[in-house]
Amino acid sequence: MLTVRSKVCVYLYLPVPLRPPAPSPRTASMKLYLSRNSPLNATLVDDLGQELYYIHTPWKLSGRTTTITKADKELEAFVKFGGLLISDSKSDISPSDDLSTRGQPELAQIHWRCIGSSRLNFGGFERDIHEYLVRSGFMGWYRTFTAPDGRSYRWTMGFNYPELYTNDEHRRPIARFHRRRLSIPGICKGRAPHLEILPDGEQIADAIVMTFVYVEKRRRDCEKARSAGD
Secondary structure (H helix, E strand, O other): OOOOOOOOOOOOOOOOOOOOOOOOOOOOOEEEEEOOOOOOOEEEEOOOOOEEEEEEOOOOOOOOEEEEEEOOHHHOOOOOEOOEOOOOOHHHOOOOOOHHHOOOOEEEEEEOOOOOOOEEEEOOEEEEHHHHOEEEOHHHOEEEEEOOOOOEEEEEOOOOOOEEEEOOOOOOEEEEEEOOEOOEOOOEOOEOOEEEEOHHHHHHHHHHHHHHHHHHHHHHHHHHHHHHHO
């Protein structure tokens, strides 16, 4: 008589500790849209419409001063009481307002000069702007500066838009300005002017915004001069 023996296997399932996935490096760039097509008077907002920087330049016949302030989230909700003006909405802050009276943290000031070097107030120090943004190349085509991270970066003015790279043998792109593009039905979509900051540059975004204001203003001055000479 044939006997069939069966084998019973018992499997024990022990819990395996789950490890959180390693954080993936950010690949999307930061885009700061200008509320106006002007590097001297504009509010910079991100993709969600959140205001991040304010650029304000009161009109004067000469000796104008550009103030760059950084949005303070803790000051976004206030009340108007007595002589203290505070708003519960960010929408009432326009580039024409005197933002220095809003209590926003001042990031930098550029004192423009028609004769002599313009002055820069940044990081608690005031100096000739050419000492911070060093000119080089044909007609001052390049502007080099050292950011708070201790690294050197170089703006390329360009005929149409400025670009920022690391000032080394790698020349990694850090930021670029995209000009306003008008919408043409059936041909192309409109595009708001915006400053694009790549992930490698986000840690020095304040310095990028501040230097961009100066570089783009100078680039537009050169553009107007070329147009007048045609």
